[in-house]
Amino acid sequence: MEKRIARFVVLLCVIAAGCSSPRIPADLVLRGGNVVTLDDRRPRAQAIALRAGRIIAVGSDRDIAGFVGPRTETVDLAGRLALPGFIEGHGHFMGLGESKTVLDLTTARNFEEIVARVGAATRVAEPGTWITGRGWHQDKWEEVPEDAVAGVPVHRRLSAVSPDHPVVLRHASGHAAFANARALERAGIDRHTPDPPGGQIVRDAGGEPTGLLRELAQLPVVDARMRDLAGRPDADVERERIRYVELAGEDLLSKGITSFHDAGSSFETIDFFDRLAGRGELPVRLYVMVRGASHAALEQALADTRRIGAHGDYLTVRSIKLQIDGALGSHGAWLLEPYLDLPSSTGLALTPVEDIRRSAEIAIAHGYQVNTHAIGDRANREVLNVYEAVFAGHAAPADLRWRIEHAQHIHPDDVPRFAALGVIASMQGVHATSDGSWVPKRLGAERTRNGAYVWRDLLEAGAVVTNGTDVPVEDADPLASFYASVSRRLADGSRFTPDQRMTREEALRSYTTLNAYAAFEEDVKGSLTPGKLADIVVLSRDILSIPEDEIPSTRVDYTILGGRVVYRRPQGRSASIGPGRAWGAAVGDEPADVGPRGERPDRRDPPGAS
Numbered sequence: 001m002e003k004r005i006a007r008f009v010v011l012l013c014v015i016a017a018g019c020s021s022p023r024i025p026a027d028l029v030l031r032g033g034n035v036v037t038l039d040d041r042r043p044r045a046q047a048i049a050l051r052a053g054r055i056i057a058v059g060s061d062r063d064i065a066g067f068v069g070p071r072t073e074t075v076d077l078a079g080r081l082a083l084p085g086f087i088e089g090h091g092h093f094m095g096l097g098e099s100k101t102v103l104d105l106t107t108a109r110n111f112e113e114i115v116a117r118v119g120a121a122t123r124v125a126e127p128g129t130w131i132t133g134r135g136w137h138q139d140k141w142e143e144v145p146e147d148a149v150a151g152v153p154v155h156r157r158l159s160a161v162s163p164d165h166p167v168v169l170r171h172a173s174g175h176a177a178f179a180n181a182r183a184l185e186r187a188g189i190d191r192h193t194p195d196p197p198g199g200q201i202v203r204d205a206g207g208e209p210t211g212l213l214r215e216l217a218q219l220p221v222v223d224a225r226m227r228d229l230a231g232r233p234d235a236d237v238e239r240e241r242i243r244y245v246e247l248a249g250e251d252l253l254s255k256g257i258t259s260f261h262d263a264g265s266s267f268e269t270i271d272f273f274d275r276l277a278g279r280g281e282l283p284v285r286l287y288v289m290v291r292g293a294s295h296a297a298l299e300q301a302l303a304d305t306r307r308i309g310a311h312g313d314y315l316t317v318r319s320i321k322l323q324i325d326g327a328l329g330s331h332g333a334w335l336l337e338p339y340l341d342l343p344s345s346t347g348l349a350l351t352p353v354e355d356i357r358r359s360a361e362i363a364i365a366h367g368y369q370v371n372t373h374a375i376g377d378r379a380n381r382e383v384l385n386v387y388e389a390v391f392a393g394h395a396a397p398a399d400l401r402w403r404i405e406h407a408q409h410i411h412p413d414d415v416p417r418f419a420a421l422g423v424i425a426s427m428q429g430v431h432a433t434s435d436g437s438w439v440p441k442r443l444g445a446e447r448t449r450n451g452a453y454v455w456r457d458l459l460e461a462g463a464v465v466t467n468g469t470d471v472p473v474e475d476a477d478p479l480a481s482f483y484a485s486v487s488r489r490l491a492d493g494s495r496f497t498p499d500q501r502m503t504r505e506e507a508l509r510s511y512t513t514l515n516a517y518a519a520f521e522e523d524v525k526g527s528l529t530p531g532k533l534a535d536i537v538v539l540s541r542d543i544l545s546i547p548e549d550e551i552p553s554t555r556v557d558y559t560i561l562g563g564r565v566v567y568r569r570p571q572g573r574s575a576s577i578g579p580g581r582a583w584g585a586a587v588g589d590e591p592a593d594v595g596p597r598g599e600r601p602d603r604r605d606p607p608g609a610s
């Protein structure tokens with residue numbers, strides 16, 4: 001008799017859908033919420049039950065009540081919006097961690113402030129150790145010193161406060177750096193040093209280096225620092241790397257990010273991630289692209305490096321990262337026609353097309369996805385051509401899901417090719433609004449209108465468009481990029497080519513289901529579906545229905561990763577806003593910190609470094 005009742009209860013539950021085994025309690029139940037699942041079979045719900053790191057049921061509060069046992073933790077969502085955990089589609093994981101340890105110069109209002117901050121840093125750092133900074137941009141300064149060369153000061157005053165420390169300060173773009181006298185000396189750069197191919201040592205009227213090093217001219221300084229760092233004991237290096245991981249994790253989890261596409265890392269760093277993941281010490285799930293390896297190294301190591309959902313779905317490696325051009329801000333994006341404000345130049349290819357093609361052939365032979373940084377319209381066209389050629393003869397190219405990272409400026413003729421080839425446009429919503437104010441200066445009105453950050457055109461043409469921030473180039477905040485994607489609102493309140501806006505649902509999908517798709521992970525991530533990983537974010541406001549200008553004041557209240565609450569917004573800090581959040585007037589009384597961000601680099605390493 002009892003058996004028959006039990007069978008009847010099970011049958012009822014199957015009919016009710018989503019409560020397949022009600023008598024095994026959940027570890028965690030979220031209830032009383034506005035649950036947007038992004039699963040078309042059940043788009044809306046009130047409650048979710050989680051067990052053993054997975055979603056076991058989604059439904060009404062009544063459906064889910066049966067999953068609450070004596071040891072089940074419950075969270076009352078009080079009507080708040082619960083979504084699949086955000087997936088950062090393109091960022092630099094170790095770079096994010098490191099960026100938290102170097103001087104953040106993004107808000108410096110003038111050169112004096114930078115000199116003062118470096119001076120303060122020298123007082124706590126051992127003489128001889130390197131002081132690094134990042135994020136300065138001369139166009140954000142109130143004034144530029146009179147002795148400036150090419151709009152940037154000379155190193156004299158900086159060197160005066162740091163005679164015993166090499167100092168290197170990366171430009172916001174990553175495409176230039178500013179070095180003091182000691183760093184130039186360590187790098188062996190003086191008035192007799194010729195400009196390297198692909199780089200420029202900026203000099204004053206007397207021929208002396210000013211400290212500004214463009215593009216590949218940064219390398220000797222980077223190398224000098226690496227030589228000095230290489231002398232350190234392994235334990236110090238390891239401790240520093242682990243610190244980067246912790247800092248990155250803290251930042252991402254507070255922003256509702258549960259998975260992160262790392263674009264990309266060396267084989268050595270991937271081994272490090274693998275060790276951490278094996279010990280359960282990766283704070284978020286990583287989808288890592290292999291970067292910076294020679295053809296020979298790719299041939300040798302790709303097969304052994306492949307990981308899919310390793311260590312409980314914390315580490316996947318099945319893609320490589322390539323980079324064909326530079327960035328628009330530094331005139332490094334490779335264009336079909338010259339720059340409006342630099343008519344002598346169409347930018348340049350950082351990697352020869354033939355090299356890109358050879359890497360792509362190696363990748364396809366090993367079943368790897370290829371994700372190539374392309375910003376200019378020429379760069380995008382060349383990459384599409386390479387992909388098309390390499391796909392020829394492949395039965396189902398769309399299944400390869402190859403990506404173009406940034407896909408920022410696209411000739412209208414090339415827009416339909418993304419969908420036709422099944423190439424994913426891996427874009428960053430927030431770049432459009434960071435850059436929008438100065439893009440027309442580089443490209444002119446017509447090219448801007450027809451080809452700049454054209455995610456609407458790509459979507460209409462049937463392409464998959466994903467989203468992210470390129471952190472640490474931008475703050476990792478998904479809500480900022482979501483807001484940029486749906487508003488294209490610039491700091492001055494105007495909208496940047498507003499007909500390219502995404503709908504809110506499109507923007508949400510670009511951060512969840514589509515980023516999962518772009519990593520071949522749609523079976524386990526991207527929607528709140530029973531059986532998938534229990535990665536969830538709870539927001540303070542319903543970003544799908546509140547007035548648009550209220551989106552920026554939305555906060556992450558909970559982040560749940562693998563069924564555990566890993567972030568809870570501290571009480572009484574409702575107005576807390578992370579530094580670098582740059583979405584203008586709507587953010588309360590925070591100063592609108594939207595300067596002309598130069599460029600969209602892959603800023604971790606100068607181009608060509610590997």
Ligand SMILES: [Zn+2]
Nearest residue numbers: 263470601602
């Ligand atoms: Zn990048």
